[in-house]
Amino acid sequence: LARIGLKERRRNDSLGELAAYYDKIMSRVDYERWSMITTAMAGLLPKPFVHLDAGCGTGRLLRTLERYGWKTFGVDLSSEMLRAGRKWKPKLSVAAADLRALPFHSRFDFITCLFDSINFLLDPVDLHKALKSCANALKPGGVMYFDIVTEQMVVQHYADQTWTERQGGLNTTWSGQYDEKSRIARTVVTVKNGPSCSILERMHQRDEVEDAIARSGLELVGVYDAELWRKPAKRALRIDFIVSKGNVKAHRKALRSVESSVRAYLGQRTA
Numbered sequence: 380l381a382r383i384g385l386k387e388r389r390r391n392d393s394l395g396e397l398a399a400y401y402d403k404i405m406s407r408v409d410y411e412r413w414s415m416i417t418t419a420m421a422g423l424l425p426k427p428f429v430h431l432d433a434g435c436g437t438g439r440l441l442r443t444l445e446r447y448g449w450k451t452f453g454v455d456l457s458s459e460m461l462r463a464g465r466k467w468k469p470k471l472s473v474a475a476a477d478l479r480a481l482p483f484h485s486r487f488d489f490i491t492c493l494f495d496s497i498n499f500l501l502d503p504v505d506l507h508k509a510l511k512s513c514a515n516a517l518k519p520g521g522v523m524y525f526d527i528v529t530e531q532m533v534v535q536h537y538a539d540q541t542w543t544e545r546q547g548g549l550n551t552t553w554s555g556q557y558d559e560k561s562r563i564a565r566t567v568v569t570v571k572n573g574p575s576c577s578i579l580e581r582m583h584q585r586d587e588v589e590d591a592i593a594r595s596g597l598e599l600v601g602v603y604d605a606e607l608w609r610k611p612a613k614r615a616l617r618i619d620f621i622v623s624k625g626n627v628k629a630h631r632k633a634l635r636s637v638e639s640s641v642r643a644y645l646g647q648r649t650a
């Protein structure tokens with residue numbers, strides 16, 4: 380793992396070969412939770428607003444947001460992921476772009492970047508570049524909602540483990556490794572009678588993320604354990620961050636009612 384070359388780190392399109400199978404493999408993933416929190420965030424935004432899903436993959440979130448009639452776009456580094464998304468919806472409003480160098484200036488009121496896309500940035504420099512580029516793409520007062528998976532997730536569920544699962548009619552074998560020094564996790568996913576690909580993700584520390592937020596001209600509005608929407612404990616597996624480009628006091632106030640509705644929603648699901 381320590382021998383991951385600079386080129387591989389720079390252009391981490393590790394899902395490219397898996398793209399055509401991605402939606403089937405992820406068919407049991409709970410996109411409704413992201414969709415609920417994303418739409419709840421509308422309480423912080425001006426009306427009408429423009430939304431960007433950065434690291435949109437095959438556009439699963441964009442497709443769930445359609446029912447709300449939002450003006451929404453997606454970008455992703457992987458043309459293969461975008462192509463796979465267009466198979467489901469030919470007119471999906473998406474384009475290829477790198478999170479670390481988004482070609483937008485003051486264009487969006489709201490950016491989402493979910494399901495670990497931030498973990499695909501393999502060092503703290505890229506993490507900072509990406510948040511700075513998102514800050515630049517946001518309008519003043521704009522809001523961003525992103526998440527990361529934590530080292531706890533990898534250590535508990537992936538490192539040194541191999542398993543087989545069946546999702547969306549496909550059999551896949553998964554094998555995880557974790558290098559604590561570089562904080563990089565490699566997951567090799569093999570589709571039966573299909574490709575085998577190696578997914579690289581860095582387990583950024585919460586402090587590193589908060590430092591990158593502050594250095595990017597963004598401010599922290601709220602940070603939550605994604606499962607509970609409470610203050611993240613050390614054992615949190617996924618962390619949700621809400622940040623803004625200014626107007627932080629008003630956003631913090633408005634986020635309180637979002638918190639209550641998200642907690643009520645999460646509570647219903649576990650009841």
Ligand SMILES: C[S@@+](CC[C@H](N)C(=O)[O-])C[C@H]1O[C@@H](n2cnc3c(N)ncnc32)[C@H](O)[C@@H]1O
Pocket residue numbers: 391392394433434435436437438439440454455456457460476477478479492493494495496499500
């Ligand atoms: C686990 S997928 C999540 C995709 C999508 N958000 C979803 O919920 O299905 C991570 C995505 O981040 C994209 N990605 C990784 N590095 C990126 C970068 N530097 N710029 C833009 N997208 C990137 C990958 O191509 C991939 O589609």
